[in-house]
Amino acid sequence: MQILQGDAARHALSRNFSEIPVPESVLARNEQLYGERLTPEQVVERILADVKVRGDEALLDWTQKVDGFRPTLKVSAEDIAAAEIDPELHAAIRLAIRRVTDFYQKQPAHGWIDHGPGGALGQLVRPLSRVGVYVPGGLAPLISTLIHTAVPALVAGVPEIIVTTPPNREGQIHPAIVVAARELGISQLFRVGGAQAIAALAYGTQSIPRVDKVAGPGNLFVVIAKKLVFGQVGIESLAGPTETLVIADDTASPRYVAADLLAQAEHLGAEPVLVSTSRELLTQVQAEIGGQLEALPEPNRSWARDSIQGRMKIVLASDLTEALELSNLYAPEHLCLLTRDPWSLLGGVRRAGGVFVGEASMEALGDYVAGPSHVMPTGGTARFMSPVNVRDFQTIISVVGVNAVELAQIGPAATVLARAEGLEAHARAIESRLSEQD
Numbered sequence: 183m184q185i186l187q188g189d190a191a192r193h194a195l196s197r198n199f200s201e202i203p204v205p206e207s208v209l210a211r212n213e214q215l216y217g218e219r220l221t222p223e224q225v226v227e228r229i230l231a232d233v234k235v236r237g238d239e240a241l242l243d244w245t246q247k248v249d250g251f252r253p254t255l256k257v258s259a260e261d262i263a264a265a266e267i268d269p270e271l272h273a274a275i276r277l278a279i280r281r282v283t284d285f286y287q288k289q290p291a292h293g294w295i296d297h298g299p300g301g302a303l304g305q306l307v308r309p310l311s312r313v314g315v316y317v318p319g320g321l322a323p324l325i326s327t328l329i330h331t332a333v334p335a336l337v338a339g340v341p342e343i344i345v346t347t348p349p350n351r352e353g354q355i356h357p358a359i360v361v362a363a364r365e366l367g368i369s370q371l372f373r374v375g376g377a378q379a380i381a382a383l384a385y386g387t388q389s390i391p392r393v394d395k396v397a398g399p400g401n402l403f404v405v406i407a408k409k410l411v412f413g414q415v416g417i418e419s420l421a422g423p424t425e426t427l428v429i430a431d432d433t434a435s436p437r438y439v440a441a442d443l444l445a446q447a448e449h450l451g452a453e454p455v456l457v458s459t460s461r462e463l464l465t466q467v468q469a470e471i472g473g474q475l476e477a478l479p480e481p482n483r484s485w486a487r488d489s490i491q492g493r494m495k496i497v498l499a500s501d502l503t504e505a506l507e508l509s510n511l512y513a514p515e516h517l518c519l520l521t522r523d524p525w526s527l528l529g530g531v532r533r534a535g536g537v538f539v540g541e542a543s544m545e546a547l548g549d550y551v552a553g554p555s556h557v558m559p560t561g562g563t564a565r566f567m568s569p570v571n572v573r574d575f576q577t578i579i580s581v582v583g584v585n586a587v588e589l590a591q592i593g594p595a596a597t598v599l600a601r602a603e604g605l606e607a608h609a610r611a612i613e614s615r616l617s618e619q620d
């Protein structure tokens with residue numbers, strides 16, 4: 183694989199989110215499904231318009247067309263109560279819920295009211311009333327994603343959470359997703375995925391209630407749908423196909439670096455990036471990837487190979503300062519630091535969804551039980567967005583409660599500003615109270 187350096191590396195790592203690259207496999211599948219090579223955006227526009235008008239019937243038709251099954255949309259209370267899984271998996275789900283909850287309970291999320299001689303000013307913090315959580319389920323049933331999206335919403339105090347996830351080929355949701363929902367106290371679970379699920383949450387249908395905000399990651403169809411419904415409904419981020427950038431020096435273990443890159447590469451559509459100060463390590467990691475890839479079972483091997491061959495980038499940096507500069511330019515979802523002194527690099531990290539410091543903190547651990555949500559901004563959107571967190575599920579309401587003394591002090595300046603803006607009624611509203619005090 184070509185080793186990039188200097189300007190070539192900078193060029194390869196510069197991104198523009200408005201031009202989401204569409205893999206050839208997606209266009210080919212669209213041709214099969216729709217008889218023409220529609221872009222995902224064209225497909226999503228059709229789906230949104232249809233669900234808006236026809237509601238549940240459109241959900242079922244699109245699910246039948248793209249997922250091959252016409253499911254019962256709502257998972258019944260009996261099915262939720264009856265879902266059973268292996269006890270070890272159940273215990274792991276409980277551990278993940280506990281660790282993610284502990285993490286978000288530490289996030290400051292309280293309002294304040296400052297009472298002083300001039301009255302009071304402050305901010306009220308209120309939870310959203312109803313939130314939709316999208317759980318990807320196309321290729322892998324992402325049990326952990328339900329936990330990593332719903333827990334911050336629950337910690338924020340959201341009283342009602344609606345979960346949607348695509349049905350599998352038997353028209354069912356993986357039982358562990360159902361059990362995780364039950365553990366979280368979520369009772370509204372729907373068998374629908376893709377853009378049609380996002381449309382249902384944004385517009386509401388006969389069976390799925392309209393929500394205030396849609397959260398959760400997904401493939402290109404999901405991400406584009408979230409982008410297009412924004413405004414009608416809130417969205418927490420544009421968390422799409424995953425990506426990992428590893429910064430490694432000559433002390434890093436090629437085996438670990440390869441393992442971490444492959445772990446994310448097995449998400450179909452992923453983009454693995456390796457930046458190293460050591461040419462030798464770059465060569466060793468490529469050999470390791472080859473070996474570890476062959477040892478993976480199918481279909482994971484094919485998914486990982488597609489990411490490695492289709493999108494992997496390998497960069498030789500002159501030093502760790504340049505490595506960090508390239509990483510900040512790329513703004514990765516995950517930044518893994520596998521260097522002699524990884525903590526010394528943290529101060530230079532400006533753009534990333536999450537940073538994984540040192541070899542015991544592999545990103546795959548963060549996907550499950552470390553604590554922070556694994557739902558993180560992709561595609562370069564870490565320039566302006568953050569991982570899912572408690573603040574995504576709250577609004578802030580400003581409070582103004584100044585008293586007459588304060589009004590007398592600051593009111594005249596407000597009237598001056600109002601008249602400068604040509605807004606006479608504003609000025610008079612203020613003066614009406616000022617004159618009463620004379």
Ligand SMILES: NC(=O)c1ccc[n+]([C@@H]2O[C@H](COP(=O)([O-])OP(=O)(O)OC[C@H]3O[C@@H](n4cnc5c(N)ncnc54)[C@H](O)[C@@H]3O)[C@@H](O)[C@H]2O)c1
Pocket residue numbers: 208211212215225245248249317318319320321322324327348349375376377378399400401402403404421422423424449450451452515556557558559560
């Ligand atoms: N950034 C993050 O935080 C994060 C976290 C978890 C997962 N992810 C990403 O989520 C994605 C999950 O993707 P997935 O595909 O497995 O599951 P998904 O649930 O996101 O998408 C599957 C759905 O897409 C729709 N779809 C697929 N092809 C279609 C077509 N041609 N026309 C119309 N609709 C179509 C179908 O409705 C299907 O049910 C991966 O890319 C993964 O990397 C990201």
Ligand SMILES: N[C@H](CO)Cc1c[nH]c[nH+]1
Pocket residue numbers: 324326327424446449549556557558
């Ligand atoms: N790494 C993915 C995107 O951050 C999330 C995930 C869920 N399960 C496994 N991995």
Ligand SMILES: [Zn+2]
Pocket residue numbers: 424445446449546549
């Ligand atoms: Zn993962």
